[in-house]
Amino acid sequence: MRVTHIVLGLALTAASGMATAQAEDSIYIPLLTYRTGPFAGSGIPLANGLHDYLTMLNERDGGVGGVKLNVEECETGYDTKKGVECYEAVKGKGPVIMSPWSTGITLQLIPKASVDKIPILSLGYGLSASAVGDDFPWIFNPPATYWDGLSMIFKYIGGKVGGLDKLRGKTIGYIFFEGGYGREPIPLLEQFAKDYGFQVKMYPVAVQDMQNQSAQWLSVRRDRPDWMLMWGWGAMNPTAVKEAVRISFPMDHFIGIWYSGSEDDLRPSGRDARGYLALNINRIGANFPAIQDIVKYVVDKGLSQAPKEKVGENYYNRGVYNSVLTAEAIRNAQRITGKKVVTGEDVRRGLETLNMTEARWKELGLPEFANALTGVTCTDHNGHESAYMQQWDGAKWTVASDWISPMKERVRPMLEAAAKDYVSKDPAWPKRTEPCDKSS
Amino acid sequence: MFYRETGQFKTSYAAEAAVFPILQDRIGIAIVLAGAFFVVPLTFSDFWISAVLIPILVYSLAAIGLNVLTGYAGQVSLGSGGFMGVGAYACYKLTTIFPGVNIIVLIVASGFAAAAFGALFGLPSLRIKGFYLAVATLAAQFFLSWCFVRVPWLYNYNVSGAIEVPTRTILGVAVTGPNATPTTRYLVVLAVVVAMTWAASNVVRGRIGRMWMAVRDMDIAAELIGIRLFRTKLLAFAVSSFYCGVAGAMMVFLWFGAAEADSFNIDLSFRILFMVIIGGLGSLIGAFFGAALISGLPIVLRSVPDAFGVPIRAATVEHIQFMVVGALIIFFLAVEPAGLARLWQIGKQKLRVWPFPY
Numbered sequence: 001m002r003v004t005h006i007v008l009g010l011a012l013t014a015a016s017g018m019a020t021a022q023a024e025d026s027i028y029i030p031l032l033t034y035r036t037g038p039f040a041g042s043g044i045p046l047a048n049g050l051h052d053y054l055t056m057l058n059e060r061d062g063g064v065g066g067v068k069l070n071v072e073e074c075e076t077g078y079d080t081k082k083g084v085e086c087y088e089a090v091k092g093k094g095p096v097i098m099s100p101w102s103t104g105i106t107l108q109l110i111p112k113a114s115v116d117k118i119p120i121l122s123l124g125y126g127l128s129a130s131a132v133g134d135d136f137p138w139i140f141n142p143p144a145t146y147w148d149g150l151s152m153i154f155k156y157i158g159g160k161v162g163g164l165d166k167l168r169g170k171t172i173g174y175i176f177f178e179g180g181y182g183r184e185p186i187p188l189l190e191q192f193a194k195d196y197g198f199q200v201k202m203y204p205v206a207v208q209d210m211q212n213q214s215a216q217w218l219s220v221r222r223d224r225p226d227w228m229l230m231w232g233w234g235a236m237n238p239t240a241v242k243e244a245v246r247i248s249f250p251m252d253h254f255i256g257i258w259y260s261g262s263e264d265d266l267r268p269s270g271r272d273a274r275g276y277l278a279l280n281i282n283r284i285g286a287n288f289p290a291i292q293d294i295v296k297y298v299v300d301k302g303l304s305q306a307p308k309e310k311v312g313e314n315y316y317n318r319g320v321y322n323s324v325l326t327a328e329a330i331r332n333a334q335r336i337t338g339k340k341v342v343t344g345e346d347v348r349r350g351l352e353t354l355n356m357t358e359a360r361w362k363e364l365g366l367p368e369f370a371n372a373l374t375g376v377t378c379t380d381h382n383g384h385e386s387a388y389m390q391q392w393d394g395a396k397w398t399v400a401s402d403w404i405s406p407m408k409e410r411v412r413p414m415l416e417a418a419a420k421d422y423v424s425k426d427p428a429w430p431k432r433t434e435p436c437d438k439s440s
Numbered sequence: 441m442f443y444r445e446t447g448q449f450k451t452s453y454a455a456e457a458a459v460f461p462i463l464q465d466r467i468g469i470a471i472v473l474a475g476a477f478f479v480v481p482l483t484f485s486d487f488w489i490s491a492v493l494i495p496i497l498v499y500s501l502a503a504i505g506l507n508v509l510t511g512y513a514g515q516v517s518l519g520s521g522g523f524m525g526v527g528a529y530a531c532y533k534l535t536t537i538f539p540g541v542n543i544i545v546l547i548v549a550s551g552f553a554a555a556a557f558g559a560l561f562g563l564p565s566l567r568i569k570g571f572y573l574a575v576a577t578l579a580a581q582f583f584l585s586w587c588f589v590r591v592p593w594l595y596n597y598n599v600s601g602a603i604e605v606p607t608r609t610i611l612g613v614a615v616t617g618p619n620a621t622p623t624t625r626y627l628v629v630l631a632v633v634v635a636m637t638w639a640a641s642n643v644v645r646g647r648i649g650r651m652w653m654a655v656r657d658m659d660i661a662a663e664l665i666g667i668r669l670f671r672t673k674l675l676a677f678a679v680s681s682f683y684c685g686v687a688g689a690m691m692v693f694l695w696f697g698a699a700e701a702d703s704f705n706i707d708l709s710f711r712i713l714f715m716v717i718i719g720g721l722g723s724l725i726g727a728f729f730g731a732a733l734i735s736g737l738p739i740v741l742r743s744v745p746d747a748f749g750v751p752i753r754a755a756t757v758e759h760i761q762f763m764v765v766g767a768l769i770i771f772f773l774a775v776e777p778a779g780l781a782r783l784w785q786i787g788k789q790k791l792r793v794w795p796f797p798y
Contacts, residue, residue: 035755075754080703084696085739088491088622107602108698111618127600178589179700180600187599204589207702305753418599425596427539428607428617 026070027063027330027341029054030090032083032100035305038210039078039234041264042315046101047073048306049319052298056290057327059297064327065334067341078234080104087112096333096347097121097326103181106139113138114430119348121329123322124149124258124281128184129418131382133352136419137434140351142325143281143373143385146184146231147414148406149257152279154192155404156255156389157227168197173225175216175232175240178204181259182231188414189229201225210236217243230256237265241273251275252391261390262314263397271394279387279404282321282370284397286312290365291320314397321370328354328364336437349437352378371403378436382415384408443791459641476630481623490622490695496728496736497626497633498691503715503727504640505683510713511722512644513676514656515565519558519577520684520712522584525704526554527685528692529594532603535693536596543608543615544628547689554685555678557584562677566670569659581709588701604698616693625694632690636683641724643679652676653722684712711735718769720779729780733772738765 033047034040054071063069074086083105087098098113099121100106106126113120114137122130122141130139144152158164174189176182182204193200201223203216213236220228228249232240237260244254252275256265261278286295291312298304299311310316333342333350342350356373375383386403423429445462460466480493506520530553534546561580565573588594595603607617614620615628643649651672654662663669692699711734719730741761745752752760776783790797 033754035753036758073754075758077758080700081696085491088487089743092485092487103600104602104700104702107600107604107700108696111604111697115618129599179702180602183599183601208705425536425598425604426606426617428619 025341026068028070028072028090028093028095029097029326030086030093030095031071031073032076032086032098032102032105033073034076034078034101036075037077037079038207041238042234042259042262043078043101045262045264045306045310045313045315046319048304048310049316049321050099050323051319052294052304052306052311052316053290053320053323054327055298055303056294059301059303060293064330065340067334069327069330076100076102076105078102078104080108084108091116091118094343096342096344097329097351099123099322099326100126103127103184104179107180110136110139111426116344117348118344119329119351121322121325121351123318123325125181127180127422129415129422131380131384131415132419133377133379133381134419134432135423135429136381137378137432138348140376140381142354142376142381142383143371144387144406145382145384145411145415146257147188147411148382148384148408149279149387150185150188150192150229151407151411152387152404153229153255153257154196155407156277156401164196170198170227171201171223171225172198173201173203173220173223173228175203175205175213175220175228175230177210177232177236178206181233185231185257187418188411191414205232205236205240210234211239213239213243217247220244220249221247226253228254230254230260232256232260237262238268241266241269241276244276245269245272252277255279255389258318258387261397264313266392273392274394276392277389277400278392278397280314280390280397281385281387282314282317283368284312284314284317284390288366288369290369291317293365294320317369320366324364324366324369325351325354325356325373328356328360348434352376352381353437384411443788443794445792457645459645473634476634477627481627486622489626492736492739494622494626494629494695495739496731497629498687498695499712499715499731499735500728501633501636501690502684502687502712503719503731504637504724505680505687506712506716507719507722507724507727508640508644508652508683509676509680510716511720511726512649512656513652513673513680515562515673515676516570516574517577517677517680518574518706518709518713519561519580519584520680521704521706521708521710522581523554523558523681523684524688524691524708524712525584525588525701526557526681527551527688528699528704529588529603530554530685531689531693532596532605533594535606535608539606539608542610543693544610544632547632547693548686550689551682551686554688555682558681558684559674559678562674562681565673565677578706581706585701585705588704600700602698602700603692605693605696608693616697618697620694629690629694632686636686637724640683644724648675714769718772718779720781723779723781725784726779726781729784733768733780734765737768741765 031050034043035047054069058069076083076086095118097119100109103125106122109120120139124144126141128145128147130136130141131145189200205213230240251273254276256278258279258281266273299308329347329350332353333346336349337346354376358372361369371386373383373385384406386405388403389401390397391400443464448463450456509515509517527550530550531546564576595601605616607614607619651667654667655672659669715730715734718733720726738761741764742757745757
């Protein structure tokens with residue numbers, strides 16, 4: 001009973017403390033980050049990018065539209081259970097947007113979002129089918145789904161081998177994180193295999209085996225696939241690259257998705273990994289006015305946890321990308337509603353009216369930082385925008401292709417079917433009642 | 441002084457055999473139950489109910505399950521995570537096949553699926569003991585984890601491989617799914633846990649429990665006095681897995697809301713085992729103590745700096761929390777190797793003779 005008392009006491013003090021932490025004249029943005037655990041390698045630069053851009057807005061402009069952003073991190077460790085705990089912990093403080101940064105956590109939050117009126121922004125990850133805004137009014141996954149990404153990879157391969165029909169009889173290996181994330185693209189991959197007549201070999205990597213992939217790569221050596229595709233994250237990426245080098249797999253036939261291409265993933269293998277390819281949705285480097293502002297207002301003032309030389313790396317910029325969309329959505333919401341302090345419901349409308357033209361990126365001090373993102377509408381919560389291929393030259397990433405557009409005409413019908421399937425499984429799934437705003 | 445049973449005479453066998461023979465204990469448990477059923481739902485915030493109390497209750501039930509097997513019957517098992525998974529997946533399949541059936545009935549029914557698997561994987565216990573049995577149950581854990589990933593029928597061929605909990609209502613009130621309020625879910629979990637704890641306390645004190653303890657203490661001797669090992673051990677496995685299965689079903693349906701195969705990995709088995717060891721082998725209240733320490737304390741610790749307005753970074757809090765919980769576990773085990781339940785008992789004994797200790 002004594003333990004119960006202690007817990008009770010702590011509970012009451014914490015509960016009272018939470019209520020006072022809320023400020024009226026700021027916009028609360030919780031960041032679900034992971035700086036610990038086996039995914040910290042990918043999570044730390046992301047967390048820094050997410051945090052630093054929003055802090056820069058606070059320091060430089062006094063927030064968004066004159067309202068300070070109250071930014072707070074909650075550590076998830078990429079663990080679904082802890083992620084949901086974080087969600088429950090911050091829910092009461094009126095968050096206007098959440099980015100879970102884990103497909104597993106996103107899947108858990110999808111049904112909660114419409115109930116709690118908190119929009120979820122999953123930047124190029126999460127449930128591909130949530131791109132269908134009619135069924136998932138509260139979930140956004142711009143700029144492209146994993147299925148788009150897979151189709152872009154195939155477009156790139158097609159360009160290299162002289163047409164996708166040349167893939168007939170070939171073998172394509174797919175090494176993936178054995179969880180919601182890695183399994184997402186499989187339906188489309190199997191569809192492509194049927195259409196183009198190649199054979200797929202699957203190499204799942206369980207989370208506890210991320211740093212020990214010798215079994216998978218032994219099979220790769222036996223199967224000799226012509227191309228290897230990877231959906232990896234965290235400690236899985238550097239290990240896979242190292243193993244590929246060890247079995248002398250031709251690195252320029254090894255392609256990762258946009259979450260398998262950070263500098264830290266490739267550095268351990270260094271020059272040996274020359275030629276490795278990865279899709280990317282954002283440019284790399286610190287030579288953008290806005291990122292220079294981050295250095296000036298945040299990093300130099302000691303407000304960031306990022307060492308200066310890491311600013312501008314791939315996942316740092318990915319975090320910045322996410323925060324740019326967050327800030328833009330808030331800005332849109334303020335414009336639509338005329339309110340200064342917006343709520344989750346307003347920001348949902350702000351996300352549906354996102355219109356990131358090239359000119360807008362330039363205005364934000366991020367010229368050509370990412371492809372224009374103009375396709376997000378009420379029905380399309382994704383945009384299906386292009387990505388480009390980057391290649392490791394032994395020490396840094398180089399741009400290896402133009403912007404590649406996805407095969408939207410193939411992906412979209414599959415997405416709609418998947419959304420219908422998801423919704424049909426729960427008869428109580430709410431019908432969309434949210435009205436649609438006109439994009440500016 | 442206050443906690444003394446002087447003058448409380450027992451005049452019947454029923455009074456002698458009561459679960460709480462001392463009046464003060466009966467008052468205490470009544471206060472705790474009243475608090476849990478009435479005060480908590482009315483005063484606690486949603487966060488505390490859904491992120492601290494529901495997990496503690498669910499883990500407690502799983503720990504009781506493992507305690508039946510390891511603490512009472514003496515069979516070490518590392519498969520409890522897998523058996524929880526069996527309960528969860530069984531409940532998911534049942535509710536998608538029979539959407540109209542009361543979800544609480546299905547949660548309890550899914551315990552039987554877990555019990556069947558538990559009895560099946562308990563078969564090796566008839567020939568092997570101790571660490572060797574632990575390894576055999578490890579095989580169950582890995583086999584079941586493998587099934588949850590590789591048998592798509594279990595998750596209804598869902599692309600993401602996850603099971604998502606649909607909304608189910610009882611008398612018009614949403615009990616599962618996103619529309620269920622934390623308070624509703626908490627009350628359902630609490631009711632199930634209280635009922636099943638009461639059942640367990642009667643089972644372990646009765647004929648069956650005594651058979652288990654006889655087998656635990658020396659199985660050859662138990663056999664000689666006429667206890668059939670085959671039945672007794674398998675019954676322990678079945679009952680233990682039943683509890684774990686119900687806990688697993690509640691974990692997904694009333695706590696997570698959705699789950700992947702990875703939720704039921706070997707880590708979960710170890711967590712439950714640690715709860716049992718730290719709480720105290722062969723004690724039901726120990727299961728609650730162990731669950732509170734291993735599952736609840738980290739969450740409470742995490743919000744401590746926040747509550748006092750100390751600006752510590754989220755990742756640092758995480759590291760500190762790991763260190764503090766680790767140190768506490770070592771501290772409690774060093775002070776009392778028999779677990780928190782024994783500490784509780786010593787405390788009670790001291791209270792009885794206070795203020796004149798002898």
